[in-house]
Every structure is written in C-alpha cells, then in structure tokens.
Amino acid sequence: MTWPAFSAVALVVICFAAAYSGGVMFLGLLEWRRRGLALPTQSDAQYGHPHLDRSDQDPYWVYYLVPCLNEAAVIQPTVRGLTGDRRSTLIVIDDGSDDATGELARAADDGQLVVLRRELPDARKGKGAALNAGLALVRRLVAERGQQPAQVIVCVMDADGRLSDGALARVLPHFDDPRVGGLQLPVRIRNRTSMLLWYQDYCFWALAAVSQVGRARLRTASLGGNGQFSRLSALNGVGAEPWSPSLTEDLDLAITLAVQGWHLETEPSASVNQQGVDSMRRLLKQRVRWYQGHMTAGRRIGEAWRSPHLSNAGALEIAGYLLIPWVVDLPWSILFHIGWYRFVTRAPELFSFVDGWVSGLAGGLVWYALSFLPCLLGTWLCLRRSRGIARWRAFVLGHNFLLMNYIAFVCVWRALFRILLRKDGWAKTVRLDEPEAAEIPAQAADRPASHPTGRHRAAPRR
Amino acid sequence: MVSAPSVFGTPGRRSRVARGFRAPVSLVLLAAGLALALENSWFRVLEAGTAAPLVGFSTSSTVSVRPGTETIFLGLYTPRVFGLTVTPECTAALPIAALLALAGVLTLTGRFPLARILFGLLAATSGIFAVNQFRITMIGWAAHTWGAAGYGWAHATVGSLVVLAGVSAAIVAFLAICGGGAFRSTRRALNPSTPAPPADPPDGAPKGR
Numbered sequence: 001m002t003w004p005a006f007s008a009v010a011l012v013v014i015c016f017a018a019a020y021s022g023g024v025m026f027l028g029l030l031e032w033r034r035r036g037l038a039l040p041t042q043s044d045a046q047y048g049h050p051h052l053d054r055s056d057q058d059p060y061w062v063y064y065l066v067p068c069l070n071e072a073a074v075i076q077p078t079v080r081g082l083t084g085d086r087r088s089t090l091i092v093i094d095d096g097s098d099d100a101t102g103e104l105a106r107a108a109d110d111g112q113l114v115v116l117r118r119e120l121p122d123a124r125k126g127k128g129a130a131l132n133a134g135l136a137l138v139r140r141l142v143a144e145r146g147q148q149p150a151q152v153i154v155c156v157m158d159a160d161g162r163l164s165d166g167a168l169a170r171v172l173p174h175f176d177d178p179r180v181g182g183l184q185l186p187v188r189i190r191n192r193t194s195m196l197l198w199y200q201d202y203c204f205w206a207l208a209a210v211s212q213v214g215r216a217r218l219r220t221a222s223l224g225g226n227g228q229f230s231r232l233s234a235l236n237g238v239g240a241e242p243w244s245p246s247l248t249e250d251l252d253l254a255i256t257l258a259v260q261g262w263h264l265e266t267e268p269s270a271s272v273n274q275q276g277v278d279s280m281r282r283l284l285k286q287r288v289r290w291y292q293g294h295m296t297a298g299r300r301i302g303e304a305w306r307s308p309h310l311s312n313a314g315a316l317e318i319a320g321y322l323l324i325p326w327v328v329d330l331p332w333s334i335l336f337h338i339g340w341y342r343f344v345t346r347a348p349e350l351f352s353f354v355d356g357w358v359s360g361l362a363g364g365l366v367w368y369a370l371s372f373l374p375c376l377l378g379t380w381l382c383l384r385r386s387r388g389i390a391r392w393r394a395f396v397l398g399h400n401f402l403l404m405n406y407i408a409f410v411c412v413w414r415a416l417f418r419i420l421l422r423k424d425g426w427a428k429t430v431r432l433d434e435p436e437a438a439e440i441p442a443q444a445a446d447r448p449a450s451h452p453t454g455r456h457r458a459a460p461r462r
Numbered sequence: 463m464v465s466a467p468s469v470f471g472t473p474g475r476r477s478r479v480a481r482g483f484r485a486p487v488s489l490v491l492l493a494a495g496l497a498l499a500l501e502n503s504w505f506r507v508l509e510a511g512t513a514a515p516l517v518g519f520s521t522s523s524t525v526s527v528r529p530g531t532e533t534i535f536l537g538l539y540t541p542r543v544f545g546l547t548v549t550p551e552c553t554a555a556l557p558i559a560a561l562l563a564l565a566g567v568l569t570l571t572g573r574f575p576l577a578r579i580l581f582g583l584l585a586a587t588s589g590i591f592a593v594n595q596f597r598i599t600m601i602g603w604a605a606h607t608w609g610a611a612g613y614g615w616a617h618a619t620v621g622s623l624v625v626l627a628g629v630s631a632a633i634v635a636f637l638a639i640c641g642g643g644a645f646r647s648t649r650r651a652l653n654p655s656t657p658a659p660p661a662d663p664p665d666g667a668p669k670g671r
Contacts, residue, residue, distance in 0.1 A: 004549070008499070008556030011629060015557070018630040019637070305573055312574060312641035353614025366619045 003342070010335045017328045020320040021211070028214030032268065035213075039384040042164060042186065042271045043205075048077070050163035050270075051085035060172050061147050062088040063138045063232075064155045067130035071159035072099040074275070079108040081162050088168075089141065091116055093134040096123025101159075114141075127225065128249035131156060132241040142232065150178070152232035156250075160275045161226045162190070167270035171229055174265050181234035181262025182254065184212065185227035189276040195396070196283065197276040202397040203404075206378065206385045212266045215321075219263040220314045222321070223254040227272030234262050247424060248293025255300050258318060261309025284410060291325060291408075291415035292424070298322045325412050333409035375399045484576060488569040491583075495562030502555035506532035506548040509555075513595050517546070517602035536602055544605050544613075546598065554594035557629045558587050561636060574640040582639030586632040593628030597621045 032039065064082045068075060075092070082090045090109075094102040094117045102115045116137055118130065135154065142152050153175060157163070167185065174180050186209035189201035215221045223230070228250055235242045238256050243249040258264055277283045304310060304318040343350070354360045369376070379398030383389060418424070498505065510532040517536050518525035524538040532548040550556075565583045568574055601621060604612035 002550075004551045004556065005499075007551045008560070011557055011625070012560045014626060015629040015633055018626065019633040022630065023634055305571055315573060316637055316641050350618040351614070353611035355611060359611065363615075363619065366615075370619060370623050 006335070006338055006342075009331065010339060013328055013331050013335060017324075017332070020324065020328075024211040024214035024317070025207075026214070027217050028210040028212070031213045031217045032210065035268070037268055039210075039381075040387040041268050042188075043385060043387040045164040045188070045271055047162035047164050047190075047271075047273050048081040049084075049165045050081070050167040051088065053166040053169040054085065054172070055169065058172050059151050060087070060175060061142070061145075061152045062155060062168065062172075063141070063152065064088065064090045064157055065093060065131055065134040065138070066090065066157045066159055066161075067093045067095055067127050067134065068097060068101045068105075068159045069095045069124065069130075070097045070099045071101045072097070072104055074160040075101050075105050076108040078157065078159055078161060079105050079113060082157065083108075083110050083112045085112075085168075088112060089114065089138075091134050091137055093118065093130045095130045096120050126245055126249070128241075128243035128245050131243040131249070135235065135242065136240075138232065139236075149233040149236055150231060154230050154232055154235060156225065156228040156230075157272070158226040158274055160190075162273050163227065164271045164273075167272070170267050170270040174267060175229075175231060177263070179261070179263045180231070180265055181257045181260075182221075182223055182228070182230040183265040183267060184221055184223045184229070184254075185270055185272045186212065186266065186268060187224065187226060188271050188273040190273040191275055191278070194278065196280065197278060198393065198397060199400055199403065200276040200283070201386075202378070202382055202400065206382045206397075209266075209268065209271075209385070210381065213268055215317060216264065216266045218311065218314045218317045219265075220258050220310075220317050220321075221254075221264045221266040223250045223257075223264065225250045226274050230257070231262075234260075246293050246296060247289050248297060251293060251297050252300075255297060255304060255318065255322075258310060258314060259300075259303055259307040261307070284407065284414075287407060287411040288414045288418070291329075291411045292418050294322070295325045295412075295415055295419060298326055325415075329408050329412040330416065332405075333412065336405060336409075372399065372401065375401045484569055484572060487576065487580075488566045491562050491566035491569060495559040495566060498555050498562065499559040502550065502553055502559075503532065505555040506550070506553045509548050509553060509591075509594065509598065510534050510546075513548075513598040513602070516595060516599040520599050520603040521606040523606060534598075534602065537606055542606065542609070544602075546602055546605065548598065552594075552598075554590045557590050557632075561586055561590070561632070564636075568640060578640050578642060582636040585639060586636035589632040589635060590629055593624060593632070596628075597624050600624070 062085070066075075066078060066082070079090060079092065082088070090113045092102070092105045092113060092115045094105075094115055096118055102117055105113060105115055114137065116134060118133055122133075123130075138152070138154060142149060153172065163185070171183055171185070174183050187204040189197055189204060192198050192201050212221050230253070234257055237260060238253070242253055242256070244252040246252045254264055277286055301319050301322050304315050304322075307315065310318070351360075351363055354363050375398045377398075378401070379394050382394040382397050383391065386394070507530060510527050514525045514527045514534045517534055521536055523536050523540065525534060525536045526538055527534050534546045534548075535543060536546070537543050561583065565579050569576060569579050601613060601616040604616035606612075608615070
C-alpha cells in the first residue's frame with residue numbers, strides 16, 4: 001500500500017468512527033438536556049429497592065428473569081432486592097448449577113419467587129436457552145392469571161444485578177407509549193476497587209450510557225444482559241424463543257424488536273449495578289464473547305436495512321453500530337501501528353517548525369490535543385458523570401484510550417478467528433464473593449424514598 | 463407476526479423511473495470513486511487552480527500556478543517566494559472518492575430516495591472540497607507570514623485537525639441528508655400532539671418467527 005492510499009484509508013476509518021461515535025454521543029448529550037436531566041444523574045444512586053415510589057395506578061405486571069449457573073455467591077441479595085412488590089414475580093432459572101444456588105434463592109424468598117430448575121442435558125445451553133425456558137413459564141403464569149401481554153413487562157437481570165431505588169417508577173411509564181417494546185438501563189460497576197474495574201465502569205457509565213441516550217433518540221437503544229426490560233406482547237411477536245443462541249442474545253433481540261418497529265428506549269434516571277471482572281484475562285475472555293456476538297450480528301444489517309418499520313435514521317444507526325468491528329476495529333488495529341511508524345519516521349519533518357523550547361512545547365501540546373482529543377472529552381464526561389471522582393482518576397480513565405485500543409485489537413482478532421473456526425462456545429463470567437457491605441440493608445426498605453433522578457438533590461449541577 | 467404499531471407508515475414510494483435509474487447511477491458513482499482514487503492528478507491541478515486566488519487574496523501577494531501543474535507559487539517578485547504542491551496525501555480527492563463509493567452502495571440498496579443521495583453527495587463533496595481549499599489557503603498564509611515554521615504548524619498540525627473535523631462533519635451531513643425524512647418523522651413521533659396509535663391488541667399464544 002502506498003502512503004497516499006494509507007493516508008486515505010486511515011482518514012476514512014477515523015472519520016467514520018468519529019462520525020458514528022461523535023454523532024451518537026452528541027445526540028445523547030442533546031437528548032439528555034432535552035429530558036431536563038443533569039449528567040451526574042444516578043451517580044449517587046442507592047441500589048436494591050427498585051419498587052420504591054411505584055405508583056399503585058400503573059397497570060403493569062413485572063416478571064424478573066434471573067438466569068443462574070453457580071451463583072451461590074451473589075444470588076441472595078439479588079432475590080431480596082427483586083421481591084417485595086405484590087405486582088412482581090421473580091423467576092430464578094437455575095440452569096443446572098452444581099452449587100446451592102436454588103436453595104439459597106428459596107431461603108431468601110418472601111413468597112414471590114419461582115425457582116425453575118433445568119437439568120442436563122437440557123441445561124447449560126447458553127443464556128438465551130435459559131431465558132427462553134423462563135419466558136415459557138412467564139407465559140403460562142400470565143395465561144393462568146388472566147393478565148394482558150401488553151401490560152406484562154419482562155425484566156432480565158444478571159444474578160449479581162441490583163436495580164436502583166425507585167427504578168420501576170422511572171421505567172414503567174415509558175411503556176405507556178404502546179410503541180415502546182424494550183428499554184435498557186445504564187449499567188454501573190459496583191466493585192470499583194482497581195483501575196481495571198474503574199475502566200469497566202467508565203466504559204459503561206460515562207461512554208455507553210450517554211451514547212445509549214443518543215440511540216434512544218432514534219428509537220434504537222441497544223439491549224444488554226442486565227437491566228433489560230421488554231414488553232411481553234413484543235416478545236410474543238418475535239416467536240416462541242425470542243432469545244437466540246447467539247453469544248449476544250440481547251443484541252440479537254434488540255435488532256429483532258427494532259426491525260419489527262418497536263421503539264427501544266433507555267432511562268438515565270434509573271440504573272442497574274453489577275460486578276466487574278477483576279482480572280485482565282477474564283476481561284479479555286468476556287470481551288471476545290461480546291465481539292464475536294457483535295460481529296456475527298453483522299449479518300443482520302440487511303434485515304434492518306430492508307425493514308419498512310424502521311426510520312431511515314434508525315436503519316443507519318443500526319447499520320453503523322453493527323459495522324464498527326468490521327470497518328473500524330479490524331482495519332484500525334493495523335492502521336494504528338502504521339500510523340505510529342509514520343509518525344516516528346516523519347517526526348523531523350512534522351516538527352520542522354521547532355526552533356526552541358517554546359515552539360517545541362507548543363508543538364507538543366498541539367499534537368497532544370490533536371491526538372488525544374477523544375481522551376480529553378472522555379475525561380470531561382467521566383468528571384461529569386461520576387460525582388466526586390478524583391480528577392487524576394478521571395484523567396487516567398479518559399486516557400485509557402491506548403488500553404481500550406489494545407483490548408479491542410486483541411478481542412476483535414480473536415473473535416474473528418473464532419468465527420472463522422466456527423467456535424461458539426460460551427464461557428460464563430465468574431462471580432466474586434462480596435463483602436457484607438455490598439448486601440442490601442433490610443431496614444433500608446423503610447426509609448423515605450430519595451428522588452431517583454437526582455434532580456432535586458442539594459448538590460449543584462457540575 | 464405481531465409488529466409494533468407505527469406512525470411512520472411505509473417509506474416514501476419511489477417512482478418506477480427513479481428505481482430504473484438506480485443501478486446505472488450506482489455503477490457510475492462507484493466507477494467515478496474508483497477512477498478518482500486511482501488517477502487524481504487532474505483533480506489536484508483543479509484544487510491548486512482554485513486555491514491560488516484565495517492564497518493570493520489572503521497573503522496580498524502575487525500568486526501563480528503553471529498550467530497543468532499542482533504547485534502554487536506565492537510571494538512572486540519578493541524575497542519570500544514559496545511553492546506549495548498539492549500532493550496525493552493532501553488532496554481532497556481520496557475522501558471524495560470514498561464518499562462516491564458510499565453513495566454508490568447506498569443508491570444500490572434502494573433505502574433512500576435517489577434525489578436525497580445525490581443532493582447529500584453534492585453537499586458533502588462540496589464541503590470536503592471547501593475544507594481542503596481553506597486548509598491550502600491557511601498553509602499558504604502561514605508560510606507567507608512565518609516562513610518554514612508557519613508552514614510546519616499549518617500543514618502538519620492545524621491542517622490535520624481541520625481535515626479530520628471537516629471530513630467527519632461531511633460524512634454526518636451526507637448521512638443526515640440521506641435519512642432526513644426519517645429525522646422529521648422521529649420528531650413528529652416525539653410530539654405529544656401526535657395522535658397515539660391504537661393500543662397493541664392483546665395476543666394469545668406466541669406465533670412463530
């Protein structure tokens with residue numbers, strides 16, 4: 001490849017990435033403002049009592065699905081956090097656990113829990129299969145209870161997931177619009193005890209949460225595996241088994257719902273928290289799975305593109321999102337290194353204007369601002385989203401760009417090889433034991449409700 | 463299959479004539495993109511020719527471009543004569559070629575009205591061309607004012623930022639124009655005065671995909 005061709009390809013890749021990422025982030029910030037919310041919304045949220053403030057008048061029945069495989073370390077607080085509301089039913093899907101997940105869940109129950117035990121060889125077929133089994137039970141219960149599918153909301157939670165206090169009061173009104181089929185909550189990492197865990201929190205809380213609001217403006221917010229709400233009538237329209245065997249069954253469901261014309265939303269004034277993974281090896285394993293699912297979902301671009309129910313902007317957004325690993329991450333993993341080589345070998349030419357320490361310092365600063373502009377924006381966003389975070393930590397997280405690049409490079413190539421080798425095995429993320437402090441204090445259920453939006457808190461907007 | 467109630471209706475109906483034009487227009491756009499990527503010296507000559515008066519105006523100096531070449535000489539008849547060549551790395555031809563190819567693919571898929579794609583393409587290519595003209599003018603002005611140091615600043619640092627921002631904005635503008643009808647529809651859907659669609663009918667047993 002000649003240098004002009006390299007420059008052109010690099011320019012196109014950078015500009016595509018900037019156009020998509022910058023576009024949804026900008027749209028997200030606009031939409032955030034339009035909704036009258038402050039960026040630090042939920043940054044001080046309390047978790048574990050999602051039913052606080054729920055109106056007696058809302059017509060919805062909520063069914064939580066919690067797929068579990070050896071979740072004894074975390075299941076009890078989750079059960080306690082999701083029960084306690086007479087219009088909610090919790091279904092723990094014990095997918096053939098070897099430990100006491102089912103027994104521990106039952107022990108924490110206050111009468112609204114159903115444990116659905118799956119045995120081998122039907123068990124351990126992946127999260128999608130477990131969720132489909134849980135949904136079959138939901139359908140049976142809904143029919144027995146004479147409930148309307150359009151008024152039944154199914155919420156998928158991870159076994160370590162906790163919904164923020166008052167989450168349902170913020171989420172359920174979205175379903176008053178009959179076109180809304182799904183909603184995904186922003187995700188917070190609970191155990192932020194190392195830079196690796198802070199990094200995951202930064203990706204979810206500062207970057208993904210804002211871009212999700214931008215995507216929701218186009219009605220195409222993506223669904224994730226934790227804090228995923230969907231209307232039963234929408235799931236029924238997808239088929240008997242709405243969650244596919246894909247490695248990212250949540251993304252697959254989001255595409256299917258969007259293609260059928262359902263609006264996909266998010267709600268920044270509620271959130272869900274979960275454990276992060278505490279080692280780089282596990283993080284890479286998890287991200288390879290996500291990348292593989294994301295890349296495989298690329299085959300559905302045509303389906304989204306042809307959908308008469310999707311707006312043009314929605315079709316463009318879905319296509320852009322699904323193309324990112326193919327047209328940005330893969331080529332960028334090569335172009336990035338050629339670019340560095342070019343930068344180093346052409347440094348005398350590029351810095352030919354340097355004739356003293358003043359121009360050298362000025363040139364260095366301009367080059368830094370040019371090369372690390374996304375990092376500076378990330379630092380700003382991190383400071384705004386996480387109230388009270390140390391400035392140095394936000395600066396370091398914002399400048400994780402290099403680390404993020406290399407995690408993406410490793411994962412996207414590994415995922416590509418797995419696709420080519422037709423390997424689609426699913427390795428579940430291992431949970432960590434948590435200290436007592438992470439448990440939900442029982443007496444907290446009786447305390448006065450705090451406003452979940454944070455809009456009326458004393459702290460000023462930053 | 464149950465699908466969501468929609469206020470959008472079906473996408474706009476394209477006329478048969480426009481549909482018939484799509485394949486040849488797409489081929490022309492793709493071929494033009496490929497040709498521009500492979501052979502763009504004529505385009506660089508054009509860029510130099512159009513930028514020369516702007517450079518002359520901004521530097522208040524005498525400027526000359528020898529016919530058929532892509533080099534602008536500025537500051538003629540002064541001790542500060544400077545030559546600027548629009549190289550294959552500095553031309554707007556390659557990002558425009560990529561945009562032509564993208565427009566060709568979008569035309570072929572039939573999702574967007576042809577007129578919108580062509581209008582968007584015209585706007586975005588004009589934008590990229592204008593941004594590069596601005597960049598060349600800025601480099602000429604900086605070189606004339608501060609000599610080689612000014613050239614270094616304007617060419618490698620500020621110029622790169624200008625091009626990145628300009629091309630990204632052009633891509634966003636192109637896609638926004640292509641999907642513009644949908645943006646209007648989305649706004650209408652958000653308007654509370656929009657009559658709500660009928661509630662989703664309760665359905666019984668799940669249906670197959």
